[in-house]
Amino acid sequence: MALPVYHGKFGPKQAERLLWRAGxxxxxxxxxxxxRKGLKRAVYSLTRPKGKAKLIGxxxxxxxxxxxxxxxxxxHDHLWWLDRMVRGNQPFIERMTLVWHxxxxxxxxxxxxxxxxxxxxxxxxxxxxxxxxxxRVTKDPxxxxxxxxxxxxxxxPNENYARELMELFTLGAGAGYTERDVREQARSLTGWTNDWxxxxxxxxxxxxxxxxxxxxKRVFGEWGRFDWRDSCDLxxxxxxxxxxxxxxxxxxxxxxxxxxxxxxxxxxxxxxKRYRVGPLLEAILMHPALxxxxxxxxxxxxxxxxxxxxxxxxxxxxxxxxIADNAGQRLFDPPNVAGWDEERWLxxxxxxxxxxxxxxxxxxxxxxxxxxxxxxxAREALQKALRYWAHPTISERTEKELLRFARNVEGVAxxxxxxxxxxxxRQNALRALIAASPDFQTS
Amino acid sequence: xxxxxxxxxxxxHTRAELARRGLAEAGKGLPAIETGMPLPxxxxxxxxxxxxxxGALAATVYGAxxxxxxxxxxxxxxxxxxxxxxxxxxxxxxxxxxxSVLAPVNDPKYQSLRSSLRIDPGxxxxxxxxxxxxxxxxxxPLNELHQEGKVTVFPAIGYSSPDQSHFTSRHYWEVGAxxxxxxxxxxxxLLDGVGSNDNPIQGLALDGSLAPSLATAKVPVxxxxxxxxxxxxxxxxxxxxxxxxxxxRRLGAKHERSxxxxxxxxxxxxxxxxxxRKQMAPFSDxxxxxxxxxxDGHFPESLAGLAAMLGAGLxxxxxxxSAPGGYDTHDNQEGEFRRGLKETCDSxxxxxxxxxxxxxxxxxxxxxxxxxxxxxxxxxxxGTDHGAGGCAFLVGSKARGKMVGxxxxxxxxxxxxxxxxxxxxxxxxxxxxxxWFGRDAAAVIPGAAGFGRPALxx
Numbered sequence: 001m002a003l004p005v006y007h008g009k010f011g012p013k014q015a016e017r018l019l020w021r022a023g024x025x026x027x028x029x030x031x032x033x034x035x036r037k038g039l040k041r042a043v044y045s046l047t048r049p050k051g052k053a054k055l056i057g058x059x060x061x062x063x064x065x066x067x068x069x070x071x072x073x074x075x076h077d078h079l080w081w082l083d084r085m086v087r088g089n090q091p092f093i094e095r096m097t098l099v100w101h102x103x104x105x106x107x108x109x110x111x112x113x114x115x116x117x118x119x120x121x122x123x124x125x126x127x128x129x130x131x132x133x134x135x136r137v138t139k140d141p142x143x144x145x146x147x148x149x150x151x152x153x154x155x156x157p158n159e160n161y162a163r164e165l166m167e168l169f170t171l172g173a174g175a176g177y178t179e180r181d182v183r184e185q186a187r188s189l190t191g192w193t194n195d196w197x198x199x200x201x202x203x204x205x206x207x208x209x210x211x212x213x214x215x216x217k218r219v220f221g222e223w224g225r226f227d228w229r230d231s232c233d234l235x236x237x238x239x240x241x242x243x244x245x246x247x248x249x250x251x252x253x254x255x256x257x258x259x260x261x262x263x264x265x266x267x268x269x270x271x272x273k274r275y276r277v278g279p280l281l282e283a284i285l286m287h288p289a290l291x292x293x294x295x296x297x298x299x300x301x302x303x304x305x306x307x308x309x310x311x312x313x314x315x316x317x318x319x320x321x322x323i324a325d326n327a328g329q330r331l332f333d334p335p336n337v338a339g340w341d342e343e344r345w346l347x348x349x350x351x352x353x354x355x356x357x358x359x360x361x362x363x364x365x366x367x368x369x370x371x372x373x374x375x376x377x378a379r380e381a382l383q384k385a386l387r388y389w390a391h392p393t394i395s396e397r398t399e400k401e402l403l404r405f406a407r408n409v410e411g412v413a414x415x416x417x418x419x420x421x422x423x424x425x426r427q428n429a430l431r432a433l434i435a436a437s438p439d440f441q442t443s
Numbered sequence: 444x445x446x447x448x449x450x451x452x453x454x455x456h457t458r459a460e461l462a463r464r465g466l467a468e469a470g471k472g473l474p475a476i477e478t479g480m481p482l483p484x485x486x487x488x489x490x491x492x493x494x495x496x497x498g499a500l501a502a503t504v505y506g507a508x509x510x511x512x513x514x515x516x517x518x519x520x521x522x523x524x525x526x527x528x529x530x531x532x533x534x535x536x537x538x539x540x541x542x543s544v545l546a547p548v549n550d551p552k553y554q555s556l557r558s559s560l561r562i563d564p565g566x567x568x569x570x571x572x573x574x575x576x577x578x579x580x581x582x583x584p585l586n587e588l589h590q591e592g593k594v595t596v597f598p599a600i601g602y603s604s605p606d607q608s609h610f611t612s613r614h615y616w617e618v619g620a621x622x623x624x625x626x627x628x629x630x631x632x633l634l635d636g637v638g639s640n641d642n643p644i645q646g647l648a649l650d651g652s653l654a655p656s657l658a659t660a661k662v663p664v665x666x667x668x669x670x671x672x673x674x675x676x677x678x679x680x681x682x683x684x685x686x687x688x689x690x691x692r693r694l695g696a697k698h699e700r701s702x703x704x705x706x707x708x709x710x711x712x713x714x715x716x717x718x719x720r721k722q723m724a725p726f727s728d729x730x731x732x733x734x735x736x737x738x739d740g741h742f743p744e745s746l747a748g749l750a751a752m753l754g755a756g757l758x759x760x761x762x763x764x765s766a767p768g769g770y771d772t773h774d775n776q777e778g779e780f781r782r783g784l785k786e787t788c789d790s791x792x793x794x795x796x797x798x799x800x801x802x803x804x805x806x807x808x809x810x811x812x813x814x815x816x817x818x819x820x821x822x823x824x825x826g827t828d829h830g831a832g833g834c835a836f837l838v839g840s841k842a843r844g845k846m847v848g849x850x851x852x853x854x855x856x857x858x859x860x861x862x863x864x865x866x867x868x869x870x871x872x873x874x875x876x877x878x879w880f881g882r883d884a885a886a887v888i889p890g891a892a893g894f895g896r897p898a899l900x901x
Binding site: 409412422437439 | 652
């Protein structure tokens with residue numbers, strides 16, 4: 001049985017949703033352009049991009065015109081990546097990099113270069129084999145430091161990575177493994193270490209046989225002289241793995257649970273393709289549930305990158321670091337090793353951060369209060385504000401309310417000095433309201 | 444999982460910057476004053492100081508004239524009625540090492556299990572209720588309050604068949620049940636019973652994201668970063684600003700009834716955001732606490748702000764914060780542990796003194812807790828792995844001050860070589876619900892009838 005594919009209308013509205021779910025939203029006109037390809041070619045254009053990855057537009061300049069120093073300056077790691085989300089021509093690759101950053105959530109290890117290297121690994125490996133990815137992540141220096149893998153030795157086993165390997169990376173909590181499995185996996189994973197160099201810091205990450213516990217272990221009921229590679233494979237072969245991987249991967253793109261039959265088919269596909277996630281992702285992006293199901297809250301960094309894309313605006317100062325932080329998603333700084341809580345992006349605090357994000361743009365493009373047209377109608381004002389955000393889809397309900405607001409402003413503009421000025425304020429307010437509307441917070 | 448708290452000092456700094464910038468720029472667009480022209484909020488012209496009746500609080504009021512006429516009266520009216528009891532929840536994120544908070548310094552087994560992390564017998568005051576245990580030197584403020592009868596200690600708290608996953612165990616504590624599927628917090632369910640539909644700050648998280656224990660099914664709750672809240676709206680002021688926020692609230696309310704689940708969530712939060720903004724409008728960063736707090740940090744500032752808000756009569760019932768520092772100390776435990784615990788204990792002491800100075804101390808208790816304790820045997824990276832039995836503390840003038848359960852000792856560890864527990868967190872929740880809030884615990888905690896009711900409140 002083939003996996004279900006969406007056969008309904010694939011117009012600009014559907015293309016817009018796809019661009020938000022699988023990327024960072026459309027640049028002006030991009031939704032319409034993508035819709036012309038039809039669903040299948042549209043999805044392939046994202047999952048199988050042709051040509052070299054490029055960054056389009058002006059490269060970032062901060063602190064009075066200086067280029068970014070992602071490995072050195074505070075917050076520049078975040079800006080460096082946000083810039084790729086905004087200017088990149090392969091948004092799905094970038095989006096999958098974000099997915100893996102959330103999946104193998106690694107925070108700052110005190111040496112930004114290590115985190116940036118891990119990020120490159122996610123970008124390079126993002127649509128390939130999950131097995132390759134897991135093996136590389138397990139020996140990735142940032143991860144070795146983050147979850148104490150470089151301190152896990154024969155004489156002093158450390159359970160940090162072993163536990164999260166099963167609970168968060170491959171199987172899920174309550175998947176049937178025991179505390180004994182955690183300890184035995186920790187032993188299997190022993191042997192990684194690194195040197196310290198006063199000039200470069202942590203360096204020369206490597207496996208050393210003398211640090212490895214080569215005795216027999218019993219993991220998931222199986223005996224063997226397991227090492228770190230076996231440890232990964234034992235997890236991948238565990239009966240709970242494909243279910244965990246498929247459900248979690250699905251949840252990044254579609255807010256409802258996969259139908260039972262689809263779940264079964266995706267699991268089979270994953271095994272058949274020998275851990276390759278590319279085919280799974282294409283099936284998810286073409287699934288009817290993506291286009292027919294409910295809207296999904298945009299992750300804060302996706303929302304921010306998308307607003308910059310809609311405005312064709314680049315990074316021109318470092319305010320985007322703390323704005324994203326307040327909105328709930330500072331890159332390279334997940335709340336903990338479980339990553340961000342994708343079901344709780346919105347609360348009163350993070351919404352205030354999202355207001356700062358749109359405010360940052362509205363502020364930069366403030367209309368001139370001194371010479372604003374005094375005869376602009378409510379409808380014209382709304383059209384202008386929608387154009388500002390590159391014509392996002394809004395519901396009739398929202399459109400009605402925005403028009404009501406626009407008319408009410410005319411009602412309070414009684415004095416002559418208020419005619420142009422209040423219309424200017426109205427334009428700023430409409431831009432903020434569109435960005436804050438439930439429609440624009442979701443896709 | 445090992446990391447310090449999410450926000451950095453730089454963030455706090457730039458946030459203040461934002462406030463300043465927002466204010467400065469709101470003023471930039473100001474033309475020469477014409478007759479009848481309203482002043483933009485926050486330009487300094489419409490700002491005045493407001494002394495709350497509690498006496499000590501000086502809160503700065505922005506644009507009071509722009510609030511709708513009833514808002515202030517409403518606030519004061521609430522203040523008069525807002526003398527209900529308050530619970531503050533402080534979470535040690537990562538699983539705090541109970542054996543380092545209260546350490547059996549003379550126990551030879553402790554000395555051998557903790558060869559590098561042990562506290563010397565000469566250090567730290569003995570805990571008067573069980574002098575085998577000594578307080579960590581930086582926990583001295585807790586000892587001080589304990590000697591005044593204001594700290595109830597739970598020296599070995601947990602639950603049966605402990606789970607050593609951070610996320611699962613924390614979830615159990617947050618929801619008040621050993622059920623991975625529960626979607627509301629235990630305090631959230633309390634608020635669903637006693638709260639109202641127009642008061643988001645009845646459940647207030649101060650760390651910038653909603654504490655899971657406050658998750659409700661019905662009534663709104665709020666999250667802020669620290670003790671002030673506003674939305675930045677450059678280029679919009681006066682009448683237009685008031686209309687804009689009215690429209691924002693209506694957008695939220697309309698979509699809250701949508702058939703689309705995504706729009707529904709976004710709509711609900713938009714409406715709550717509007718309500719919170721209105722409630723918090725009178726508060727700014729400028730709070731002058733009546734007692735000294737530890738020097739600037741998000742945690743002491745949040746507690747100082749919380750005391751000020753309570754002093755001004757804001758109708759807060761439950762507040763939640765994370766303790767500063769990270770407690771998932773798999774390696775090099777002592778430095779991080781000491782820094783975080785010190786700031787926590789110093790701040791909690793200041794908060795208690797603040798409440799006493801404001802005459803609010805009979806209305807507030809604070810529960811300090813963590814998802815589990817750590818393994819008695821240190822792990823060779825000068826750290827500790829996940830354990831089971833942990834510690835918790837209930838602080839407040841109304842806390843009974845007598846330990847609940849007993850320290851279970853290193854002689855009889857559980858099958859995973861972890862400390863056993865002698866009290867259950869769900870029994871503590873039941874007691875708090877009944878003895879502090881006067882509510883039926885059975886309505887909030889599943890299986891409440893099966894738990895004991897330790898006496899917690901004097």
